[in-house]
Amino acid sequence: MNGIALTLRALHQGERDLERDLLAAAERHRTDHEFHHVAVDVARWSREHAARLADAGHHYGLDLSGPREQSAPGALSALREKAAEALGRRPETGLLLLHDLRELHLAAAGNSLHWEMVGQLGQAERDGRLLDLATSCHPQTLRQMRWTNTMIKELSPQLLGSV
Template identity: 60%
Template sequence: MNGTVLVLRALHRGEQDLAAELASVAERHAAEHEIHHVALDLAAWSREHVERLERAARPHGLYFAGADQDGSAPGSPATPTARPAGARGSGPEPGLLLLHDLRDLHLRATENSLYWEMLAQVAQATRDDRALGLASDCHPRTLRQIRWTNTMIKTLSPQALSSL
């Protein structure tokens, strides 16, 4: 097994997980229209990355099992659900749950970004133009996912945290 195969595997799993988590966050925070719609768009980007990674892996003799029928990655970790609007009792405040979800998305996207960078580096070292092209095409979208989560955290943190 070579380094390209290791990175392709890590990216495939990471993009599957990010797509599933973005879709879950969109569903959990459907009342927050910007979160809902942008998260769905960003999940589509990650699903496209998964498809492209699957095609790029074949020449390396690597074949991935696809995502589950619902679009989530097999073995994706469960995330706590928000309590219904107006419900009282224990459980996370909706603003804190959203911040937690955005933090998790940010960390997942950042990990993928690092792997895209590693793929670009190993592709340059091995003169693998296809892998380099893939990283060059997909990495900017991952960086955009990171910028969105960071912006949303900056925007939502003051109100969510000062109201505690």
């Protein structure tokens, strides 16, 4: 498999994982209405990106429309969900939210790097398909990163200072 195929496959999986993680975090923190609604909204971008990547993948001999590769649900993930259920609106949920925001930010940053690589290849190879895909999707990924970063900046002082 060539480099572009590997990158498109990794980016497609990354967008699908980010969508799943955003929706899971939105559900875990459903009592924080602002977070919940924005997370659901920006998850839609990742779903759209994955669909566009699957369409573009056909041109490069990839079938990205199959079932999502499942990463093994870790004990930490299960523990976070159970803890969030048990804690409800208690202050400790803020620490769980910060943890989720950090993980979401890192996932979006990984996708952003892949989008950058796709865009650079599109530019170097004069491949309008790749360049258009990257220039239309990458800004939304950057907005996902800015949102998580802003939330971390806003919440960290009050949540970490009150523990």
